[in-house]
Amino acid sequence: MFLAGVLTIKDAITAGFVLVESILSVLPICDKIYINDAGSVDGTLETLQRMQHIWPAKIELLNIPDYPSKHFELVDDVINQHILPNIDSEWVISLEADTVWHESNVFNLLDLMHTNEYNSIRQPGWDVQWCTKNAYKEFKSVRMARNIEGLKITDGGGGFSVEGLRSDGNGYGMSGVPPELEVDEPRYHFPYLFPGNLLERARRHAEFLETGNETRKEYYHSMKSTFESTAFEKQDTCPSADLPAIVKGLAGEPVYYVRDELFDVQWLNKTTGLEYDSMPR
Numbered sequence: 001m002f003l004a005g006v007l008t009i010k011d012a013i014t015a016g017f018v019l020v021e022s023i024l025s026v027l028p029i030c031d032k033i034y035i036n037d038a039g040s041v042d043g044t045l046e047t048l049q050r051m052q053h054i055w056p057a058k059i060e061l062l063n064i065p066d067y068p069s070k071h072f073e074l075v076d077d078v079i080n081q082h083i084l085p086n087i088d089s090e091w092v093i094s095l096e097a098d099t100v101w102h103e104s105n106v107f108n109l110l111d112l113m114h115t116n117e118y119n120s121i122r123q124p125g126w127d128v129q130w131c132t133k134n135a136y137k138e139f140k141s142v143r144m145a146r147n148i149e150g151l152k153i154t155d156g157g158g159g160f161s162v163e164g165l166r167s168d169g170n171g172y173g174m175s176g177v178p179p180e181l182e183v184d185e186p187r188y189h190f191p192y193l194f195p196g197n198l199l200e201r202a203r204r205h206a207e208f209l210e211t212g213n214e215t216r217k218e219y220y221h222s223m224k225s226t227f228e229s230t231a232f233e234k235q236d237t238c239p240s241a242d243l244p245a246i247v248k249g250l251a252g253e254p255v256y257y258v259r260d261e262l263f264d265v266q267w268l269n270k271t272t273g274l275e276y277d278s279m280p281r
Helices: 019-026 044-054 071-086 106-114 195-208 214-227 245-250 265-272
Strands: 003-009 032-037 059-062 091-094 099-101 120-127 138-146 151-154 159-162 180-182 187-189
Touching (some): 019 099
Antiparallel strands (some): 099 187, 120 138
16 A cells, blocks of 8 residues: 555534545545544534445544544544554555645645655645635645654644654644655645634634633634624635635535535546546445
8 A cells, every 4th residue: 555544533514624525635546544533423424434435445434532632632642543553555644624635736746755755745735715715825734754664643633753853844834754845736724614614613622722722712702702693694706716626616605514516426527637436446
C-alpha cells in the first residue's frame, strides 16, 4: 500500500463540516482511508457507512470512543495510538473534515510522493467563506508525510513530526518531517462556510478546549445571542471558478447537508474529471 488517509471525527454534519466532500477529494489517490467515528449521533456514522458500502476496499471504519483529553489532543491521541501503528503504507495523508483538495492537483501531489526525494509536503491552505465573497487567507502546513519510523500526528491532525527531526519549512504549523517540499497548489479550508452551523461549531470549541480559554467562551456566547434569533436563508452567490468542483453546489447554502449526488459515481466522474468507478470493490 502506498498512500493511506487518516481521520477521526464526531458529529461532523451538525457542525457544518464538508466531511463527504473532503474524503471524496482524495479517495482516488488513496489506497485506503481509515476513518474513526468517535460516537456520532447526528447521521455522520450512517453517512460514512453509506460511503463504505460503495467503496469497501477503500474505506475502513473504526469505532474508538471519545478520549478524556482536550479537543485537539483527542485527534492526535486517537490516530497516534490506534491508527498509525497499524498502517503499513509508504505515505500518510492527514485528512481534515472541513478541507477539500482540488481535483486538478491531487495526482500531481501523488507523483511528488513517488519521487522519493522528500519525507513530507507542505501545502498552502486557503480559508473560504461565501459570506466574504471567497476571501482567502493562506496558511501552510504539512498534511502529507512519508510513513517513517516514529511518525506522529501533531497539531490536532494539522501536521506530522518525528522525534529528533526538526522541520525545515515555514508557515502555520511548524511540524514537519525533513526533507520537505513546499508546493504552491492549495487545499481549500471551509471553516465557517455555513452560518447555520456556526453556533454549534463555536459551542464545541468553547466546551472541548481547556478550561480558562475565555476567548473561545466569549466568542460562543456572542454568537449565541446573535444567532439564536436568526433565520438563515440560501444566499445568491457565485463561487470562484477555481474552487474544487465537488463543493460548488454548496455555494450560499445556510446549513450543510449531505447531497445524494455525492454517492453517484457517474456524477462524481463527470464533475471532477477523476475516476471513482474503477476502484477495486
